[in-house]
Each structure stands twice: as structure tokens, then as C-alpha cells.
Amino acid sequence: MLTRLFNEQSLLPDVHKFPAWVEDSGSEDSKTREEEQDGCPLGEEDLEEDVKGDGSRAQSDVAGEEEEEDDEMDDDECGDDADGDRPRKRGPKKRKMTPARVERSKMRRMKANARERTRMHDLNSALDNLRKVVPCYSKTQKLSKIETLRLAKNYIWALSEILRNGKRPDVVSYVQTLCKGLSQPTTNLVAGCLHLSSRNFLTEPCQDGGRFHMANPSFSVHGYPYPRCQPPSGAHGLQGHYSYEGPYPGGGSPDYASPDYEGRHSPPVCVNGNFSLRQQPASPDAERGYGYSAHYAGLSGARSSAVHHHLAYGATGARGGGGGGGGGAHSENAPPFHDAQLRHERAPGYDELNAFFHN
């Protein structure tokens, strides 16, 4: 049924082949049209309308009855509807589309387009900022928009649960929470970031009353996995052991006080037994790939196996802090989401969470 509907829709006229100011889609849509779609178009746009538009409009124009604009328009709006008993449309009379009006209409449309572009760019900038504060940020393998939102939602939920329960969940349940509803590729990505095979939490029915058992008893959870890492190459594979005993970037580590630490974009729940707090640019490629403040020295290539787990909250970049948003290769046009914000204007619960992981 739906397929049929879609198929039928695909047969509809391609309204986008014509600029907005020359098109007049079906009669149903015309009820609130602005004056540029009035019933007495002039100039070349009229020809376009005739070419594309509904038959009644074309007939009306061809008949050369444009001057009786209002009456004609009302009739036209009825389209093929044969009943002429419909009450006339009220409201301001529609005016002719003089060339000047057409020009104005074009300008309005262009301005609206520009605004819409800006709006979408801002939205994308916000999404980029969101990507940086959810687990598994990778500049080279960006999460899609929808996956970013899903992961963010899961992440918020997971953190809320931590705060609510006041105890540290196991890694697998954390990952399971993070990956709820995510696509398989994103799940693999998250798993890779956590050095955890997606199989461990996707295929094992380890849920028990809302809690998850450790899928792998060899986990050593001394911290909490907050990944800010590039998924290791072959991330889908499960590496031998999982020791989440890494330092907690949220505080305490002397490295964070060092000038090299440029701040992070991510929340503090970061654990990884292997990562380094100091920036360790592993290769020029990696440098290129992460050309802004908080990033991973992790590698994108297969050669990264030895170092791909290393987190680097280092200062690459010259864009200290400000790079949150538009650092390096990024061309975000919105004001950057400053690291300072993340460091000093932490979300509610940050300190509790921080203290929690340091107890």
C-alpha cells in the first residue's frame, strides 16, 4: 500500500524543475498563495506556468482573460472542480504580477533561500558540536545526523542512570545503553571506540531485569569508558582484554593541568586503559585528520593498532579552545562551542559525576 502510494507520488509532476516564482502547483495548494501566484501572471513566467501548470490555469491564460483577475482566479482555484457554487475567496484582491513584482518576488525568494541555508548551516554546526560531546567522536568518520541525535539521547540517558543509581554500571551495559537504536555501523563504531565487540552486547542475551551482565568476565572496570576515539581499524573485532582503568579526564590528572591540555569537547566520563592524555600525534596523517583542538591521536589506518587507543587531549591546534566549533579544517560558520564552556560551564551533574568516578 505504501509502496503504491510512493509509486503514485513519483508520478507526480516534477515541481522542482521550475523556479518557485514561475511555478504554480496544483489547485489545492494555491489557496494561500501569495500575490506572485495570482491569477494574472505576466511575462515569461506565465509561459512556464502554462507549460507546467494545471490545465485550467493554462486555458484561462490562453484565453487572454487575465485582466479579470480576481474572478478568474477564483474560478481557476477551483481547478477542474466543476462546481462553481463555491463561495468566492475573500481577502485582499490579488494584484498583477508586474515585472517589478516578479523581480521583488525573486529577491524575496533568494533572501529566503539564503536564510534557509544559514539556518541549516547553524543547525549543522550545532550538530557538529553535539558530535564532539557524545562518545565516539571521530572527525574522519562522522556520525550521521540521525545517529548523532540517537547516540546523544542514549548518552544522556546513560549518564542520568549513573547519577540516579549512584553506582558504576558495567561496561557492557553502558555500551548497550549507548547503542540502543543505533544502526549496526554506528554500533560497531561505538564498540570500536570502547574496544568492545558489538557482538558482546548485541548478540548475547545478557539482560536481566534491566541490568546487563558482563558479557566478558575479563573486563576490568576501574573507570568508565568514555570514548573519544577513532574506532580502531577493524574495530568490530574484539581485542583481547578490556581494562578500563584509565584515568578520568574529568579531573585530577596532572596532564590536564599542563599547557598541552587544551581542553576537551567531551564529557568527563572517559575511561580507557590505554589512552594517553597527552597529545601524541601518531602520524602526519593523523595530524591532518584532527586538525583542531581536542582530538585523538588515534589513527585511521590499519597501522594504528599500537596506538589507536590513545586519546590525545592535546593541543594541536592553535585554535585553543575556540576550535570547538570551527577549528582547523572545519568551516563552521557559527560561533564555536568553546572548550571553556565545556570546562567551566559544565552541565549539572558534572561534578557529581566527576566525584563519583574518583571515589
Add this chain to the structure above:
DNA sequence: TAGGCCATCTGGTCCT
């Protein structure tokens, strides 16, 4: 090559 993702254009609607 199909499908996913994305940017852009566009018209409609609501609000100020």
C-alpha cells in the same frame, strides 16, 4: 548500481 546521507531549493504555515 542501489541505497544512504546530505545540501539546497521551495512552498506552506505560524508568529511577531
Add this chain to the structure above:
DNA sequence: AGGACCAGATGGCCTA
């Protein structure tokens, strides 16, 4: 009237 927001349509790019 104009701007913000939204959703549909479309075409380009990328990847499996």
C-alpha cells in the same frame, strides 16, 4: 510584511 520553522523534492556524492 517578513522571518523562522518545517517538510517535501531533487540531485550529488559516497560506499558496500
